[in-house]
Amino acid sequence: MFDQKDLKADLMAQVEASIEQLLAAQPPSDKITLNDMERLVSKAGSEIEAQVMQSLVERNEAAERSERAVCAECQQPMRHKGSQRRKVVTKSGEIEVNRPYYYCEQCQVGVFPPG
Ligand SMILES: [Zn+2]
Structure with missing residues (x-):
């Protein structure tokens, strides 16, 4: 948890x-x-921008995971069954996020909560 x-x-x-990379990539100052x-x-x-966006999204995911998902059918708590890596295009560029996956043993359905 962050x-x-x-x-x-x-x-x-x-x-x-990123700033170090920028400085390293600079041509010599007499040629730039x-x-x-x-x-x-x-x-x-x-x-x-993309890095900051990704960090904020990951932090939000960590907070989401600590909440228990509840099944929409039977209202029982669902089990967290791992995450799936997904590419998401944002205004700040393409980032990778982990979407948590939840499963209800009783109804035998799985969901990716929206958001
Ligand atoms: Zn259920």
């Missing part, structure tokens, strides 16, 4: 890695053009 402080540390590390700078900054910006 808390706010862990999330911040996690995000800082990811942003730092405005276009190069624009391209590098835009790339780093999208990477950071």
